[in-house]
Amino acid sequence: MRKALPVAAPSLLVFVLLGGNATAQPAREWLERMNRAVDELNYSGTFVHVLDGTPETLHIVHRHADGQSGERILSLDGARREIVRQGARVQGIFPDRRIVLFETRRDVSPLATALPSNAAALEPHYEIELGPTARVADRSVQLLEIKPRDEFRYGYMLWLDLTTAMPLKSHLVDEEGNVVEEILFTDIEFPADIPASALEPTIDTTGFTMQRATEAKPLAAEIPWRAAAPPGFMLSVATESQIAGSDTPVGHLVYSDGLATVSVFIEDPATEADVSEGFSTMGSTNVYSLTLSSGQKATAVGEVPRQTVRTIASTLVAK
């Protein structure tokens, strides 16, 4: 059974209770509510993802049950592609390449506790403010502005559903105020329950190549590489991972400031990873790849400015 869409009446009630001014809610509380909403709500909706003026429509189903979340995202325009995440298992289905990529997340790093656990910890690096209320997807929203205090991270403008704190619209903003990326829900609903079957892939993969991570040897719990990351970026993962399609473990570092995240992948030269050296971008994700003095190849990826991925990749050393 689905919850009724809390559109007019509940939103109006919230608005009245807040005296018509939602800015009475501290901005940090809104941010923390949003973080919980994105992971813990059940939702299903369609959103438009706009990059460089090019829109792409996608459908998302997000399910939270028994303390675990999962989601399925399907592109509705162009090549029909799908990503399904169920717990620690992820599969990416790319019919245009007739390939399915399987990834498994390892939750082994004790470093994760170093990450900021609340919005207050972000304030040395971001200014967090409430803006006016508005309407998105026919629902009342509260604008939350997160402005970076330096050039190493992007800003965010988030239009949060007044009732659920779910971001119904978001802008990723560079240091010049340009919108790097826009995500906008055109419709969304919050069912009380979503069946597990809703996360089953919808694309027939018969005859596709299955690329799975194969554990040829035990993975190291910690790798020695470290970077001189920009201020506020804390190391949260430093381990070996298994990447689909490769028998050789890949070193994986994750740096995060609590909002933005940068991953660094370090591979042996023998793997011949097909990532070009220098800068490249994939949507709003910046990529910087180089050859380390050890001969290994390092690639930093993240939704951060170019100087951040470059700084992290180019300062890698073995401790």
Add this chain to the structure above:
Amino acid sequence: MTDQINDQISAFIDNELSADESALLVRRFERDGDARARAMRYTLIGASLRGELLEPHPSVLRQRISSALSGTTTTAPVAPRARERWTDRWARPMLGVAIAATVAVVAVGTLRSLNEASITPLPTTAVGAFPLQVSDSVRAPAPSYVVPQGTELSRTGAPIRLTNYLIHHGEFASGLTRTSVNSNVLGGAIEPAVTETAVAKPVPEEGLE
């Protein structure tokens, strides 16, 4: 949903349907959630292409529905023309524009990186061939409410390893940015790497986080 309905929705938002056809389609919206959602998407996509997403509201769709219900038109009547599939309608004129736009976006992005004071200048030959003035002329394509299919032709598929990296990276991103990462993976567009000689230099250990 059939191509015929897609065509009708596209024509409806373009104000190219007759009053009778519009009224029929609006009645369909009342009972067909898919058609209604598609009309909303086309409206938003058109607004996005015109750079209107900063203040999105489905006013265009509302105006068209209101006009259809009242039997009026919101703009000057459009001369009747042979109905085409919207994919065909876009493929020809938009292909050139899309390729030019992509070239301009790459060129502008590359130039911006060259101007970043904190970054070592990159080889200037990477941008010398791009006509930077093109960017202004392609920024305002003819108004449309459908996806220009030609855009995909100007994109290259991301290398598999980079796709692997991004999927893996997405698992460690915050809930907010994971949607963004996954959308980037599904979009599959990668702009060519700007190659430079890049070898890490050792840094003192005390500089590490």
